Amino acid sequence: MSDTPGSKQSAFDRRAFMAGAAGSALVPLTARAAAEGTSAPAARDPSLPVDVTLRVNGKDKRLSLDARTTLLDALREHLKLTGSKKGCDHGQCGACTVLIDDRRVVSCLTLALVAEGQEITTIEGLATDDRLHPMQQAFVDNDAFQCGYCTPGQIMSAIACVKEGHAGSEADIREYMSGNICRCAAYPNIVAAVKQAAPEIVKG
Numbered sequence: 200m201s202d203t204p205g206s207k208q209s210a211f212d213r214r215a216f217m218a219g220a221a222g223s224a225l226v227p228l229t230a231r232a233a234a235e236g237t238s239a240p241a242a243r244d245p246s247l248p249v250d251v252t253l254r255v256n257g258k259d260k261r262l263s264l265d266a267r268t269t270l271l272d273a274l275r276e277h278l279k280l281t282g283s284k285k286g287c288d289h290g291q292c293g294a295c296t297v298l299i300d301d302r303r304v305v306s307c308l309t310l311a312l313v314a315e316g317q318e319i320t321t322i323e324g325l326a327t328d329d330r331l332h333p334m335q336q337a338f339v340d341n342d343a344f345q346c347g348y349c350t351p352g353q354i355m356s357a358i359a360c361v362k363e364g365h366a367g368s369e370a371d372i373r374e375y376m377s378g379n380i381c382r383c384a385a386y387p388n389i390v391a392a393v394k395q396a397a398p399e400i401v402k403g
C-alpha cells in the first residue's frame with residue numbers, strides 16, 4: 200500500500216505518532232512536578248497593570264498600564280501629552296505620529312510596552328528655550344495649517360522625512376509625506392514648509 204497523504208494507513212500512523220509524541224512530551228513535566236510536590240505556576244491575570252518606564256522627550260516616566268495600552272493613549276491619557284492627536288486610531292491618517300529613536304511611528308498602532316527602553320519624541324519635545332524647532336517655524340512661516348489637527352503629526356513626520364533623505368524634491372516630499380492626511384488640504388504649504396526647513400535640519 201502506498202503511503203499517500205490521504206490514505207487510511209498514513210492517517211493512522213500520523214495520529215499514533217502525534218499521540219505518542221504529545222504523551223512523551225508531557226510525562227517529564229508532570230512527573231517532575233509530582234516528584235517536587237509542586238504545581239505549574241498560575242498564569243498571570245492579563246487584566247492586571249504592568250509597570251513600565253517610558254523615556255519621553257528626554258525624561259523617564261514611570262507608569263502602570265494595562266498591557267494593551269497603545270503608546271498614543273499612554274501619552275495622551277496617562278502623561279497628559281495631548282499634542283499627538285487621535286484621528287483615525289487605525290494607522291491611516293498619521294495624526295498620532297511620534298518619533299521612536301528617530302524613526303516615525305503611528306503611536307495608535309504601537310503598544311506602549313514595546314516602546315520601553317527607546318527614546319520617544321513628541322511634538323512637545325521639539326522646541327527649546329522658547330525657540331521653535333526649524334520645522335515648527337517653517338510651518339508657521341508658510342501658513343502650513345488651517346484647523347491644525349493634523350499638524351503635530353505632519354511636523355513629526357516631516358522631520359523624519361528630511362532625516363531619511365526623502366526631501367530632495369517636491370515629488371519626494373509629497374510621496375514620503377503621503378501617510379499624513381490633511382483634511383484641510385494644506386498640502387502645498389506643507390511641502391513649502393518641509394522645503395524651507397530641510398537645509399537647516401540636515402545641517403544639524
Ligand code: FES
Nearest residue numbers: 286287288293307
Ligand atoms: S490616529 Fe494614528 S494613524 Fe490615525
Ligand code: FES
Nearest residue numbers: 345347381382383
Ligand atoms: S490643517 Fe486641518 S487637517 Fe490639516
